[in-house]
Amino acid sequence: xxxxxxxxxxxxxxxxxxxxxxxxxxxxxxxxxxxxxxxxxxxxxxxxxxxxxxxxxxxxxxxxxxxxxxxxxxxxxxxxxxxxxxxxxxxxxxxxxxxxxxxxxxxxxxxxxxxxxxxxxxxxxxxxxxxxxxxxxxxxxxxxxxxxxxxxxxxxxxxxxxxxxxxxxxxxxxxxxxxxxxxxxxxxxxxxxxxxxxxxxxxxxxxxxxxxxxxxxxxxxxxxxxxxxxxxxxxxxxxxxxxxxxxxxxxxxxxxxxxxxxxxxxxxxxxxxxxxxxxxxxxxxxxxxxxxxxxxxxxxxxxxxxxxxxxxxxxxxxxxxxxxxxxxxxxxxxxxxxxxxxxxxxxxxxxxxxxxx
Amino acid sequence: xxxxxxxxxxxxxxxxxxxxxxxxxxxxxxxxxxxxxxxxxxxxxxxxxxxxxxxxxxxxxxxxxxxxxxxxxxxxxxxxxxxxxxxxxxxxxxxxxxxxxxxxxxxxxxxxxxxxxxxxxxxxxxxxxxxxxxxxxxxxxxxxxxxxxxxxxxxxxxxxxxxxxxxxxxxxxxxxxxxxxxxxxxxxxxxxxxxxxxxxxxxxxxxxxxxxxxxxxxxxxxxxxxxxxxxxxxxxxxxxxxxxxxxxxxxxxxxxxxxxxxxxxxxxxxxxxxxxxxxxxxxxxxxxxxxxxxxxxxxxxxxxxxxxxxxxxxxxx
Numbered sequence: 137x138x139x140x141x142x143x144x145x146x147x148x149x150x151x152x153x154x155x156x157x158x159x160x161x162x163x164x165x166x167x168x169x170x171x172x173x174x175x176x177x178x179x180x181x182x183x184x185x186x187x188x189x190x191x192x193x194x195x196x197x198x199x200x201x202x203x204x205x206x207x208x209x210x211x212x213x214x215x216x217x218x219x220x221x222x223x224x225x226x227x228x229x230x231x232x233x234x235x236x237x238x239x240x241x242x243x244x245x246x247x248x249x250x251x252x253x254x255x256x257x258x259x260x261x262x263x264x265x266x267x268x269x270x271x272x273x274x275x276x277x278x279x280x281x282x283x284x285x286x287x288x289x290x291x292x293x294x295x296x297x298x299x300x301x302x303x304x305x306x307x308x309x310x311x312x313x314x315x316x317x318x319x320x321x322x323x324x325x326x327x328x329x330x331x332x333x334x335x336x337x338x339x340x341x342x343x344x345x346x347x348x349x350x351x352x353x354x355x356x357x358x359x360x361x362x363x364x365x366x367x368x369x370x371x372x373x374x375x376x377x378x379x380x381x382x383x384x385x386x387x388x389x390x391x392x393x394x395x396x397x398x399x400x401x402x403x404x405x406x407x408x409x410x411x412x413x414x415x416x417x418x419x420x421x422x423x424x425x426x427x428x429x430x431x432x433x434x435x436x437x438x439x440x441x442x443x444x445x446x447x448x449x450x451x452x453x454x455x456x457x458x459x460x461x462x463x464x465x466x467x468x469x470x471x472x473x474x475x476x477x478x479x480x481x482x483x484x485x486x487x488x489x490x491x492x493x
Numbered sequence: 494x495x496x497x498x499x500x501x502x503x504x505x506x507x508x509x510x511x512x513x514x515x516x517x518x519x520x521x522x523x524x525x526x527x528x529x530x531x532x533x534x535x536x537x538x539x540x541x542x543x544x545x546x547x548x549x550x551x552x553x554x555x556x557x558x559x560x561x562x563x564x565x566x567x568x569x570x571x572x573x574x575x576x577x578x579x580x581x582x583x584x585x586x587x588x589x590x591x592x593x594x595x596x597x598x599x600x601x602x603x604x605x606x607x608x609x610x611x612x613x614x615x616x617x618x619x620x621x622x623x624x625x626x627x628x629x630x631x632x633x634x635x636x637x638x639x640x641x642x643x644x645x646x647x648x649x650x651x652x653x654x655x656x657x658x659x660x661x662x663x664x665x666x667x668x669x670x671x672x673x674x675x676x677x678x679x680x681x682x683x684x685x686x687x688x689x690x691x692x693x694x695x696x697x698x699x700x701x702x703x704x705x706x707x708x709x710x711x712x713x714x715x716x717x718x719x720x721x722x723x724x725x726x727x728x729x730x731x732x733x734x735x736x737x738x739x740x741x742x743x744x745x746x747x748x749x750x751x752x753x754x755x756x757x758x759x760x761x762x763x764x765x766x767x768x769x770x771x772x773x774x775x776x777x778x779x780x781x782x783x784x785x786x787x788x789x790x791x792x793x794x795x796x797x798x799x800x801x802x803x804x805x806x807x808x809x810x
Contacts, residue, residue: 190611191609191610193610194609194610194611195611195612323774323776323779348766349765350762351775351779353776353779356722357725359510359513359718360758361718362717363758363762364762366506370500382722386717410614410615
């Protein structure tokens with residue numbers, strides 16, 4: 137009796153663990169053909185990417201990188217491949233797999249992969265690596281770090297928010313308090329760049345504006361994001377900018393419920409967050425697709441910028457504001473002019489945007 | 494400054510954030526009182542949250558979603574019950590396995606159902622129970638604003654959690670079911686000798702904990718945020734376990750402990766507003782609820798002793 141039961145138990149537990157781990161380890165490979173017509177220019181470059189644990193469908197960096205890859209396939213005729221990481225432990229095996237299959241450049245998406253790229257790059261000296269959102273010091277000769285001047289795009293978001301909070305005609309959600317809000321994911325230097333740029337932009341057009349910044353402590357807890365939104369709105373914030381991943385989705389919900397405008401981040405969130413149109417003023421986009429495409433193009437042309445850190449700012453088209461969408465007709469020309477002026481100033485170098493507080 | 498911290502939303506926020514913790518914690522209390530440790534609360538909550546989102550998306554009816562969340566919680570709990578009661582498995586191992594299972598399963602199903610991981614589309618939400626007119630100006634208006642903000646601004650499951658805490662407390666100490674439940678956790682052999690079925694009693698308790706943790710998941714998805722994100726429970730199931738111990742294995746205590754954790758979390762958000770003025774890094778505020786947990790569990794409030802037979806499989810005969 138006892139041995140029979142313990143055998144059943146052992147099998148049941150083994151099965152439970154098996155079922156638990158299988159989806160965790162499964163790597164979905166997305167194979168893409170070399171694409172389309174024969175009239176496309178031919179190249180022998182095979183570009184690939186390894187997603188962060190968010191995977192494809194994150195409506196953010198992974199999807200955007202994939203957009204860049206697909207554009208390269210279409211316009212440059214490169215062969216492309218995507219491997220998704222389900223766990224942090226998948227990074228290394230995914231990169232190994234692609235490097236051994238002859239893919240180069242290989243894009244590793246997300247700063248969590250920085251150490252893996254730094255470790256593996258010397259083992260595959262003939263393979264080119266692109267680290268999206270990754271900073272290396274020193275930079276291996278076959279690696280390019282693709283970083284963004286988030287503070288520049290956030291400055292423009294700040295200009296919009298700083299003016300919008302005084303623009304009653306824009307929306308009935310605008311109040312008299314002259315307060316705007318910032319929601320950050322984790323208090324790390326990368327997120328500080330967003331906050332610093334946002335505050336500088338807002339103060340440049342509205343010196344008296346009060347900017348309240350709250351941090352969630354993670355990038356996934358939507359319920360926390362909503363509570364942060366409630367608190368900001370209770371303090372009078374009527375325009376809120378979030379650089380906090382999924383946490384920001386909760387903040388959008390708070391804006392919808394309690395009446396405040398929202399500025400999205402990374403992607404054009406008007407398009408990626410269904411039902412957010414009536415609060416989504418604009419978004420600060422990180423054009424990861426541009427960075428990935430430009431890097432592949434450089435590789436195809438034979439001048440891959442290995443051993444450097446590329447910073448994509450407003451000038452390079454690496455960050456930008458999304459359209460106002462539903463607010464297009466309500467946003468007064470004065471705000472649009474101020475944004476255009478700030479953009480020009482940053483590109484000219486007459487405006488220096490701080491990247492830390 | 495104090496007026497910016499002590500606001501109606503501070504207390505309302507505490508209640509909201511306490512609700513998923515409290516439901517799971519009361520579930521944990523009932524389960525442990527019967528002698529079964531349930532560290533799978535986190536995974537059950539996550540599964541409930543996912544089922545709630547998926548069924549609400551499919552049917553368009555959030556109440557059906559709540560029901561689905563509860564049933565999904567019961568289903569996962571049934572695995573735990575079978576493993577730990579019938580198979581006499583180590584309850585901690587079974588619970589850990591289920592937590593990992595829930596994380597993998599919800600991610601896997603998301604990909605299967607929606608073609609992508611991450612976050613689902615928005616679901617239809619259950620809105621606050623009362624919608625009151627804007628209070629007038631002046632002192633009366635201020636009082637009304639507080640009453641409304643703190644007590645009347647909530648969604649149904651927030652109130653349900655309070656009712657559940659009261660009813661469970663009463664049932665555990667004033668009914669025959671409660672007496673038997675406690676007997677199972679203290680001395681199952683004695684209970685068995687007087688004709689109480691240990692297996693049946695424990696099964697019922699484990700399933701109840703599953704239903705409550707599933708309801709906690711429904712609260713998160715259908716009342717609070719309106720979409721499912723992978724691993725969105727963010728350790729709430731484990732905080733709930735702590736709340737159960739802090740509440741000394743009583744439903745009312747579990748609720749109050751959860752309220753304290755919720756309040757600490759709400760307070761840290763409000764305190765963050767003054768980061769610029771008092772030079773304290775936000776990490777300090779963010780860790781407040783967890784520091785509180787550690788202090789509480791380290792026994793500042795006195796030694797907490799659980800049911801004598803908790804964690805021990807019962808072998809008949």
